[in-house]
Amino acid sequence: MNKIEGQKEVEELVETGEVPVSFSQQCFDKNWVLQFNTQEQINRCICFICKHIANNPIKLNCIQHQDLDGELIVGDNCLKQFLNNNNNKCPVHHHDDCMYYKVNGMQKHIDELNVICYNQFKKDLKTIGGNEEEQIYRDIITTCDFKGKIKDMHGHLNNLCTLKESTCWFEQFGCKYFSERDLEQHLIENMKQHFELVTNIVQKQQVMFCYIFYEEISKLNDSNLILKQQLNNQTIEIEQLKKDLKLKNERLYQIDGNDNEEKKENNFNMPNFNLFSSSGLVNITVEQALQKIESNINFNEEVKWNEAQIAHCSSSYEVKKCRVAHEIIHIKFIEKIISNEEIEFDNLIGNIDLYKLSVIIEGFWKCMIEDNSKETKNDWIARSLQFIFKSIINKNIYATVCGTLSGLKTKEGDLNNGFAYPDLLWSLNNNLFGESEPSEPFIVFDYKPPNVLEAFNNEIGVLQATWLQGCCELSQQKINTTKKTIALKINKSVGKVIAKEESEIQSKISDAGVNMKCTKQNEKHIFLRHKQETLPWSMYDKEVLEYSCDNLGIHRSNDNNDMIKRLNAKQPRPIMNPAILVNPIHQIASYMIWTGARVGVLVAYPRFVWMEIDNIDEEKKEFNIKIHEMIKTESFARSLFELFKIANYAIKIGRNKRQLRSEIPKKI
Structure with a gap:
């Protein structure tokens, strides 16, 4: 055929x-x-x-x-x-x-x-x-x-x-019989016709299969020819690049040999000795250097996280930990990322010994994949970044790991002082504020297991709604804490009334088309969110989603996920457990306010979320913070480059003065 x-x-x-x-x-x-x-x-x-x-x-x-x-x-x-x-x-x-x-x-x-x-x-x-x-x-x-x-x-x-009326068993094959008479008699009398109908359908399906098979084979043959041609072209390019590289190395070796002794003497006397010197590689960008390193090191091994140690995202808020008051933090999620034009450094670098750099980064990488600790596994990527960063900008980077922040206040006028221990602070000098806190940090890092940042993988409208919902729940949780003792004294008769109310709530939730299998939250909380129109669209069945699309003037779809995406674009709803988003933001935002660092980074390899303090209302002591879209990288080298851009941007925009702190921290 x-x-x-x-x-x-x-x-x-x-x-x-x-x-x-x-x-x-x-x-x-x-x-x-x-x-x-x-x-x-x-x-x-x-x-x-x-x-x-x-x-x-x-x-x-x-x-x-x-x-x-x-x-x-x-x-x-x-x-x-x-x-x-x-x-x-x-x-x-x-x-x-x-x-x-x-x-x-x-x-x-x-x-x-x-x-x-x-x-x-x-x-x-x-x-x-x-x-x-x-x-x-x-x-x-x-x-x-x-x-x-x-x-x-x-x-x-x-x-x-x-x-x-009864229809024939062979209706799907084309038999049009339907009658009030006995179906059995029809089946007996028309066995031959029914067999011919089935045979005809099978033959047509065979024809369709042969045609589709022929089409797919033709497409594969065409793709194979294209790939062969591309491979042939790349092989020619590689051979030409090898020849060009060999010629350049021979020329540079002659220049480097005449000047080698003088360079060694000068570099030894320099206080900021650059380990990347005397490689002979010139006119290469930071990104290209990292790509070459990646090609020399096996980064394919998976970073293993001990399941028993990975923190399960809690739906409760960290009200007992030292944090600034959430009421004075105003969060805005944005899509902007740092462009290469915003990096004020000479992107073309030279005299880098890629062999030495590869050895050092490979050592950090092996430590990362073999480390059996919790979120501090991320510290090894920070060490690699520090080593590269200080050499390219030609400045020392002073790192403070788990330094103690003391004399911390939750808001203006607070008489209580607390303590906090950020995972990593970077500063351009080694001066101290207190006993173990850098004097002028320009960026703060907070390490997390990878699942903690999963909540940031949502649309901006959903993230903004989740933050606002979380702040409301955080305020309510503080109020409920004071009422806990009273709640424990409820007698049995009141308990029966509550049981009856819970039964009614379960019925109302079912009538509202809510799928309780999607969450472990209690029915009362679910029903309250439903009434407030803050229950996630993903909690509803298809019928409710279609009805909501009709009311909001949105096209229906056979795909529930597609309808949920459209509804969130039109009327964003927060996620079910806002605490898993609010807690990490609240924590690192507090570190930024207390230390004066304008940039903070949540590190959960291979995911990163970074934020910056946009401006401060000095009179009200309120802080406006922009949170950038989550970065998810495909390689170790790409992670280093993205973090490199963020750190360089942090130096560029400078730092704030410390807020909600004593000028002279109390001794621990």
């Missing part, structure tokens, strides 16, 4: 027209309904597409035809089939972005219309010999005497109707 013949066979299998639907989905025959109802009762309910009475009526409210008189009503299934068959074009003016919403009041009106049995109606038409559109109705002797509401018809047809 050739390709053209296969294409024709496939085209013959393509189905066109409307997809058959059940009685509960299709619009209602208006002639059937008019037997017991007036034209005036159904005028507003006519489907624009099929001209019958709309089932699950939907109103079209596109701005393109707002000037048309009267309401534009369509049945739910008619609209779905029309959009599917017409590239989502509106059925009125055939434009994109069709806007619509459900009309629940009209559906209630339709449900209350009186009708006879629908099977009896269809049988009457066959008896007279007419059709559903043009038949003039008259009294006919019935065999099903049901008369009732449309809303009761579905249950009647499925369970009680004496005219219920």
Whole structure:
């Protein structure tokens, strides 16, 4: 079989027209309904597409035809089939972005219309010999005497109707038989025809499979030819680069040999001795140097985290730890990242001994993958960064690990003093403030296990809503702490009332379409978040998501995750456990305020989140902090380069003065 013949066979299998639907989905025959109802009762309910009475009526409210008189009503299934068959074009003016919403009041009106049995109606038409559109109705002797509401018809047809029709077992293969007669007799009499139907379907599927297989083989052959050509071109380029590198090294070796003794003597007398000197490599960027290091070291080994040591993200807030008051911190999440233009240093560097640098960084990398500690595994990437950074900017970097911050206040006027121990502070001098705190730190690092930063992997609107929700819950948790003693004294009778209330809450949560399997939170908290419209969209079932999309003017989707993404873009909701986002932000923001460092970095290799203090309201003692989009790197070298840019930016913007501190810390 050739390709053209296969294409024709496939085209013959393509189905066109409307997809058959059940009685509960299709619009209602208006002639059937008019037997017991007036034209005036159904005028507003006519489907624009099929001209019958709309089932699950939907109103079209596109701005393109707002000037048309009267309401534009369509049945739910008619609209779905029309959009599917017409590239989502509106059925009125055939434009994109069709806007619509459900009309629940009209559906209630339709449900209350009186009708006879629908099977009896269809049988009457066959008896007279007419059709559903043009038949003039008259009294006919019935065999099903049901008369009732449309809303009761579905249950009647499925369970009680004496005219219920049976369809053939081979309906999916093309048999059109349906009748009130015994199905068994039909199956016996038509065995040969049924076998031919099944055989025909199998043959067509074989044709389709052969065509698809042929197409895929052709694509693979084309891709293989392209890859071979690319590989051949890269091999030629590599050989040329090898020749060029060899020639440059020979020339540089001659220059370096004449000047070697003088360089050694000068470098030995320099107070800031540069270990990268005398390599002969010139005109190379920081990023290129790190890429070359990466090509020389096996970074493919996985960084292993001991599962027993990884901190599980708690849903409670760290109210007992020393932190500044959350009310004076104003957080703004932004997408901006540092561009290369913002790095004020000579990006072209020379005289770097890549061999020595590779040996040192490889040592730190091995320490990282072999370290069995908790989040302090991240310290090895910080050590690598410090070694590279101090050599490129030609300045000493003084690191303080777990230094003690003392004399800390939560807010202005607080009489209590606390202590804190940030994981790492960097300073450009070795002066101290107190006993073990650097005098002028320009950046603070806080180490975390990788799962702690997972909450930052959300849209900006969700992150902003989560911070605000977390601050509200943090305030409430402090209030609840003072009421804990009173709560423990509740007697048994009150306990019974509470149990009854909890039972009612469970029922209300179920009615609201909330999926309790998604969380371990208690029902009362879930119901409160639902009432406040702060429950995550991911907690609701598909029906609620579709209803919410309709109310907010958002297109529905068959994919729940797609609807959740659209809803969060239109009306962001916080995540279920805001504490897992608020706690790390609150912690490092406190370190930044107390030390005066304007930049802070949460390090959880291979993820990083960094923030900066944008400005300070000196009068109110309030701090505006920008949090940049989470960085997730694919390699160890890329992690070093991203952190390098952040650290250099921190030096560029300078530091603040210490806030909420005693000028002279108390001795420990």
